[in-house]
Amino acid sequence: MTTATAQITAKQRPGDRVFSGSAVFAGSMILVTLAAVAGFLLIQSLPALVASNEDASILDSNFWAYVGPLVFGTVWAALLALVMALPISIGIALFISHYAPRRLASVLGYIVDLLAAVPSVVFGLWGIGVLAPAIQPLYSWLVDNMGWFPLFAGPVSGTGRTILTAAVVLAVMVLPIITAICREVFLQTPVLHEEAALALGATRWEMIRIAVLPFGRPGIISASVLGLGRALGETMAVAMVLSATGAVTFQLLTSVNPSTIAANIALSFPEAYGINVNVLIATGLILFVVTFAVNALARWIVSRRKEFSGAN
Amino acid sequence: MSKRIEVRDLNVYYSKFLAVEGVSLEIEPRSVTAFIGPSGCGKSTFLRTLNRMHEVIPGARVEGEVLIDGNNLYDADVDPVLVRRQVGMVFQRPNPFPTMSIKENVLAGVKLNNKRISKSDADALVEKSLQGANLWNEVKDRLDRPGSSLSGGQQQRLCIARAIAVSPEVILMDEPCSALDPISTLAIEDLIEELKQDYTIVIVTHNMQQASRVSDRTAFFNIAGTGKPGKLIEYDDTTTIFSNPSVKATEDYVSGRFG
Numbered sequence: 001m002t003t004a005t006a007q008i009t010a011k012q013r014p015g016d017r018v019f020s021g022s023a024v025f026a027g028s029m030i031l032v033t034l035a036a037v038a039g040f041l042l043i044q045s046l047p048a049l050v051a052s053n054e055d056a057s058i059l060d061s062n063f064w065a066y067v068g069p070l071v072f073g074t075v076w077a078a079l080l081a082l083v084m085a086l087p088i089s090i091g092i093a094l095f096i097s098h099y100a101p102r103r104l105a106s107v108l109g110y111i112v113d114l115l116a117a118v119p120s121v122v123f124g125l126w127g128i129g130v131l132a133p134a135i136q137p138l139y140s141w142l143v144d145n146m147g148w149f150p151l152f153a154g155p156v157s158g159t160g161r162t163i164l165t166a167a168v169v170l171a172v173m174v175l176p177i178i179t180a181i182c183r184e185v186f187l188q189t190p191v192l193h194e195e196a197a198l199a200l201g202a203t204r205w206e207m208i209r210i211a212v213l214p215f216g217r218p219g220i221i222s223a224s225v226l227g228l229g230r231a232l233g234e235t236m237a238v239a240m241v242l243s244a245t246g247a248v249t250f251q252l253l254t255s256v257n258p259s260t261i262a263a264n265i266a267l268s269f270p271e272a273y274g275i276n277v278n279v280l281i282a283t284g285l286i287l288f289v290v291t292f293a294v295n296a297l298a299r300w301i302v303s304r305r306k307e308f309s310g311a312n
Numbered sequence: 313m314s315k316r317i318e319v320r321d322l323n324v325y326y327s328k329f330l331a332v333e334g335v336s337l338e339i340e341p342r343s344v345t346a347f348i349g350p351s352g353c354g355k356s357t358f359l360r361t362l363n364r365m366h367e368v369i370p371g372a373r374v375e376g377e378v379l380i381d382g383n384n385l386y387d388a389d390v391d392p393v394l395v396r397r398q399v400g401m402v403f404q405r406p407n408p409f410p411t412m413s414i415k416e417n418v419l420a421g422v423k424l425n426n427k428r429i430s431k432s433d434a435d436a437l438v439e440k441s442l443q444g445a446n447l448w449n450e451v452k453d454r455l456d457r458p459g460s461s462l463s464g465g466q467q468q469r470l471c472i473a474r475a476i477a478v479s480p481e482v483i484l485m486d487e488p489c490s491a492l493d494p495i496s497t498l499a500i501e502d503l504i505e506e507l508k509q510d511y512t513i514v515i516v517t518h519n520m521q522q523a524s525r526v527s528d529r530t531a532f533f534n535i536a537g538t539g540k541p542g543k544l545i546e547y548d549d550t551t552t553i554f555s556n557p558s559v560k561a562t563e564d565y566v567s568g569r570f571g
Binding site: 206 | 363365368370393394396397400401403405407408409410411412420421424471474475478
């Protein structure tokens, strides 16, 4: 890059100016919104960060001891949901993009999009009313027969409203968004690369493995992050389904379950007063930080193999 | 390892549309055969029927027989995947896998079907294939760089290396030089001349000089009009096609009077 001595400026037309002005405005709005939210969280959180159990009745000792189990529960539930949803989503997306006949594919795609439009309170009701009672016998069986496996240790929950049930509901909720993005990415795979694989004697699955999945890898990661973001922040469904005690435990099937930040805010906020409100807002700040960290991690993973992405 | 190709009364369809009609021809082993003709005359479509890549497109199908050393590719019990391992293909635009290194690209076809290959065998095969594609000296110091870091001509030679690494019997080339500059084109043409020692090569080209330079025999395809099927008009030694063709349309085409 060399700097020209005399800057040549293009002729400005009114249409250009209006358009670039509105684009700049729209772009800066996102920064303003983010700054407003972050500012609110920071200012409201400050009193809570230094509070003790004498200032806020909700705390046992200090803020960090209060938020720790919540962070664990949030990340644990979201991770479980992602582990369940991601393989199924990739499978559905591949079926729609590369296996299903065209007419069936468009119907399926439409149904998946429809699933994304179901309000979370409906998923919560379904989790309490249908899933939890239906899945409880399975939990009993797992505890009886596979209780030696640490995740399935007993005693089993009688209601079925465990962290695993909440994670299943979350998985159903994040499934549509991950599927939709993966499907779009897989459909973008250049025909050239698919044919290159087929012409080498690849079967359909091998073609997907060497051409479609590597090409779609950044998209799959972005989709996972969006899904994880939704699972981390999901409030209503978790608040309804999960019978939380606030413990830190990896056991999936007992009645002792960690809560999540968002669900805890929703459940505790109506009765909160004084500095307790600041404590809850501060947990919101922590959630914000966790989500931000997840995003940053995903960006780093995507950028690590940039020169192999095919974008150059 | 090169084989003789025999095509009998081949009709090629896209759903109900008849794209190529009634082609019969024979291709000798260890020769270069060029397909020429105006755009849309079905020569690429026909080429893709020789390794069953045609049927990758939904609704595409074929009537007739394609025999490679007497075995019909379109017999009911023939697996198209195995056909494509015998009959390699190089495409119009270079298409190395962008997510793989140069070395991984060369080995992509070999590693299919869960085949295992020892590291020393793999290294030897990579060197042999890249030597065979006249690319070794240019890339031997950067085998772990992405395939997409190469120039267009180098990428196309990488694709040829990838195709010959699986030791096919026939190599199909669909306008392999149309996206390349003259120097890279020359490199590919020299390479075709060398590959002829070991492989049966069929090349589609729009460049008639190229056809006359590289091929032993030439097939001229033409269509009567839009929406009509493409047909094989004349098939003969390249020298005959370009100097003394027996059909008027061929003469008009090669002398540049139309197309």
